[in-house]
Amino acid sequence: MDEPRILVVEDHEPLRVAIQTILEAEGWSVLSAGDGLEGLEVMSQVCPDLILADIMMPRMDGLAFYGAVRARREWMAIPFIFLTAKTSREDALKGIELGAEDYITKPFEPEELVVAVRARLKRAEALRAVTEAEFDRLRQQIIAIPRQLLEAQEAERRSIARELHDEIGQLLTGLRLILEMAGRELPGARADSLTQAQALVGELLARVREMSLQLRPPMLDDLGLLPALMWHFERSAALTQVRVNYKHMGVEDRRFPQEVETAAYRIAQEALTNVARHAQVIEVTVRLWAVQEMLGLEIEDRGVGFDAASVLATHSSSGISGMRERAFLLGGQFTVESAPGKGTRILVELPFGGNTMREQHERAYSACG
Numbered sequence: 001m002d003e004p005r006i007l008v009v010e011d012h013e014p015l016r017v018a019i020q021t022i023l024e025a026e027g028w029s030v031l032s033a034g035d036g037l038e039g040l041e042v043m044s045q046v047c048p049d050l051i052l053a054d055i056m057m058p059r060m061d062g063l064a065f066y067g068a069v070r071a072r073r074e075w076m077a078i079p080f081i082f083l084t085a086k087t088s089r090e091d092a093l094k095g096i097e098l099g100a101e102d103y104i105t106k107p108f109e110p111e112e113l114v115v116a117v118r119a120r121l122k123r124a125e126a127l128r129a130v131t132e133a134e135f136d137r138l139r140q141q142i143i144a145i146p147r148q149l150l151e152a153q154e155a156e157r158r159s160i161a162r163e164l165h166d167e168i169g170q171l172l173t174g175l176r177l178i179l180e181m182a183g184r185e186l187p188g189a190r191a192d193s194l195t196q197a198q199a200l201v202g203e204l205l206a207r208v209r210e211m212s213l214q215l216r217p218p219m220l221d222d223l224g225l226l227p228a229l230m231w232h233f234e235r236s237a238a239l240t241q242v243r244v245n246y247k248h249m250g251v252e253d254r255r256f257p258q259e260v261e262t263a264a265y266r267i268a269q270e271a272l273t274n275v276a277r278h279a280q281v282i283e284v285t286v287r288l289w290a291v292q293e294m295l296g297l298e299i300e301d302r303g304v305g306f307d308a309a310s311v312l313a314t315h316s317s318s319g320i321s322g323m324r325e326r327a328f329l330l331g332g333q334f335t336v337e338s339a340p341g342k343g344t345r346i347l348v349e350l351p352f353g354g355n356t357m358r359e360q361h362e363r364a365y366s367a368c369g
């Protein structure tokens with residue numbers, strides 16, 4: 001943690017300066033304000049780790065200031081210590097009743113102030129560590145379920161694809177050979193119906209192969225993301241008449257964790273289907289790169305575009321929200337930039353190093369206010 005920041009709210013300037021000197025001597029950094037209103041103003045710019053506030057102050061007194069601080073969710077957990085003259089000790093007790101952590105009676109010894117501040121900072125840090133660990137645990141649990149579902153779905157697709165290709169495909173090939181041999185032995189008209197049967201079996205075989213590839217192309221498991229994507233681009237260009245302009249960096253001859261390769265492949269697949277279905281273009285650009293444990297994927301077209309914000313807000317689309325969910329479940333980022341007439345750009349970043357998700361969470365947690 002960086003050096004703790006302490007906000008001192010005190011209208012009596014010499015005392016405020018003295019407190020600042022004592023705290024700074026301990027290595028803490030100090031923000032100061034002359035009354036509650038100024039305190040709130042300071043807090044809207046910088047979030048302190050602890051607040052020391054006098055009770056009797058002009059404009060907004062300590063108790064009103066305390067109420068305003070606790071009213072904001074992001075300030076609720078900041079330790080709050082009242083500074084009070086002996087004569088207004090009752091007000092300080094009121095503050096404690098409302099939930100303030102402590103109070104110090106003026107005049108006080110520097111040591112007394114330092115001990116109180118240090119104890120409250122230590123306790124807040126310990127609570128923060130516990131909350132963070134608990135938050136992390138819950139987050140892991142929450143994302144584990146949809147992640148397991150997606151993984152189970154992929155495993156099922158892989159197994160059905162293999163079954164179709166290896167088992168059913170083999171049987172159909174055998175059947176076609178038998179029909180071929182039988183056809184050679186039969187004369188005339190009877191051989192004709194066998195030729196027809198042979199053609200039907202050939203068609204069936206082609207469909208089974210196609211279904212198997214659609215479910216999960218074997219090169220995604222055997223060769224990795226890049227070969228699978230290249231194969232998909234070629235196929236999709238032939239089927240949809242949309243040319244794929246493809247650029248990549250740092251991904252050649254590289255394998256990534258299976259869930260990352262699957263997510264990137266499925267996202268590219270859905271994004272290209274969207275381009276073919278909605279964008280009204282003949283070309284799309286796909287970029288794939290890997291830099292510092294982050295796999296990036298971008299799909300950009302210069303087509304008709306759409307109102308991305310309202311599509312994302314309605315939750316009615318399954319394609320785009322599916323892409324977003326895949327990215328989020330791996331701790332990644334997903335962005336859609338689009339506007340009517342302005343084309344569409346989808347950017348996905350997937351961490352493949354391990355602890356990026358935790359780092360992201362820590363960054364989010366430390367941003368207070």
Ligand SMILES: Nc1ncnc2c1ncn2[C@@H]1O[C@H](COP(=O)(O)OP(=O)(O)OP(=O)(O)O)[C@@H](O)[C@H]1O
Nearest residue numbers: 274275278279304305306311317318319320321344
């Ligand atoms: N590249 C694109 N260019 C133009 N419009 C797009 C593009 N991608 C998505 N859209 C718009 O966003 C909408 C939502 O897309 P999404 O993929 O979520 O759903 P869908 O393609 O309509 O259906 P599905 O659930 O089968 O994918 C689309 O209906 C379309 O209007």
Ligand SMILES: [Mg+2]
Nearest residue numbers: 273274319320
């Ligand atoms: Mg779609």
